[in-house]
Amino acid sequence: MRRILLYRGSLLQLQALGVKRVYSYTLGKETGISAQQVRKDFSEYKIKGNQRGGYRVDELISEMENIFYKKGSQNIIIVGRGNIGSSLANYDNFIQRQINIVATFDIDPSKQRIRSEIPVYTMERMEEIIDRFGVRTAIIAVPDMAAQKVCDQLLGYGINGIINFAPVILKVSEDIIINNVNLSDEIESVIYCVSLTENECPE
C-alpha cells in the first residue's frame, strides 16, 4: 500500500515526461523496489500488463486511482492553523489527489482573522462544518498539550480518521484510523542512518 503510493508517484513523474509504457524493472529502479515485488504487487490488485511490452502508464495510474478514489474527492479539515496547519492549507496540490481541505480551525482569535482561500473558523463551528461537508478525516496540527483534547472532540463529532502531527500518542478506540506523522523522528532516523554508515567503514 505504501508501495502502491510510491509507484503512483513515480508513474505520475514518468507520465509528465511523456513516457507511455513501463517495465516492472523500470518502475522498480525508479522506486527502489525489486521488479518481482512490483509484479507481485500488481498481481495482488489484479493489474495486468502486456507480456512483452510491460505496463501502460496511463492504465496503471487509472487502476491506482480506482484503488484510492472509489469514493471520489474527500473533504477534510485541519485543526490548528499555526505553522504546519498553514503550510498544509496553502498547499495547492492536494486537490490533484482529490484531497479537499474545506476548513481549518483555531482557538486563537488572531488566526481567525487570516484571509485566505481556505477559511479559518472558531472551534465552536467545528461540528456544523463537519456535518455540512460530510467530513470523516481530520488533521491535527495543534500544540502537543492540546492534541488529545482536540482528538476527543473530533471523535465526538464522528471523525474516524486522523493525521496527527503532534508527537504524542493519542488514545483512541480500535476502530479509529490514526496516522502519526512525527517530523522529528523522520529527521532523526536519517541522522542515525548517516552516522551508522559512517561508522561501518571507520578507515
Place this chain on the structure above:
Amino acid sequence: MRRILLYRGSLLQLQALGVKRVYSYTLGKETGISAQQVRKDFSEYKIKGNQRGGYRVDELISEMENIFYKKGSQNIIIVGRGNIGSSLANYDNFIQRQINIVATFDIDPSKQRIRSEIPVYTMERMEEIIDRFGVRTAIIAVPDMAAQKVCDQLLGYGINGIINFAPVILKVSEDIIINNVNLSDEIESVIYCVSLTENECPE
C-alpha cells in the same frame, strides 16, 4: 527502529507525567505494540529490566539517547524557506532532540530578507556553511521541479543524508540516505483506510 522512536515518544510522555517505571505491557499498550515485541526489541539492544519491577523510565530513555545520539547534537540545514521550510525553521523543539538547524537557504531574494533566529542565506553560501558547521544532513523543501537539482548540489557539497518533502523520487547513489516524507501520501492513506473500514461492514 521505528518502534524504538515510538517507545521513546511514549516514555517521554510518561516521564512528563512523573511515571518512574514501566512494564513491557504498559509500554506496549501505549504504543500499540505487543508486550513480547517490546521485550524482544529491548533485548535486541541489550537493554535490561528488573524481572519483577519492569523497566526504569529514565534508564530506558537514556539507553535510547545512547542509541541515537552517540555523536551528540547534529547540525543540519534546510533548503527552501517556503511554507514547509519555515514551519520547520520555526519549530522550537528540535533542539531537545539534538537536531540543530543552523541555516536555511532560498533562491528567492524576498525570502532572504526574513529576520528570524535561524538565518536565510543565498544559495551561493551553501558550501561555505556546510563546511563551517560540518553538516551531513539536509532537508529539501523546495518546489518539486527544483528538488533533484538541489539534491545534486547538496551531494556535491558532501551531504549524505536527505529528508525530502518534495513528492519526487530523487536519483542518488546507493550510499546516500534518503527519507522521502510525502504528506499527500500520509493523508491519502488515512482516507483510504477510513473508506475501507466503512465498507467492511456494509449493513
Place this chain on the structure above:
DNA sequence: CATTAGATGTGAAAAATATAACTATAAAAA
C-alpha cells in the same frame, strides 16, 4: 509462418518478522 527474445505472472522457497510458549529471576508475601 515459425522462431526467438524479452517481458509478465505465479507457485515454491527463503528470509524476515511477529507471536506464542516457556524458563528464569527478583520482589513480595506468608
Place this chain on the structure above:
DNA sequence: TTTTTATAGTTATATTTTTCACATCTAATG
C-alpha cells in the same frame, strides 16, 4: 526463610513478506 507471584528474558513456532525460479505469453524478426 520459604513460597508465591509477576514480569523479564529466551527459545520455538507461526505468520508475513520478499525473493527466486520458471512456465507462459506476446510482439518482433527472419
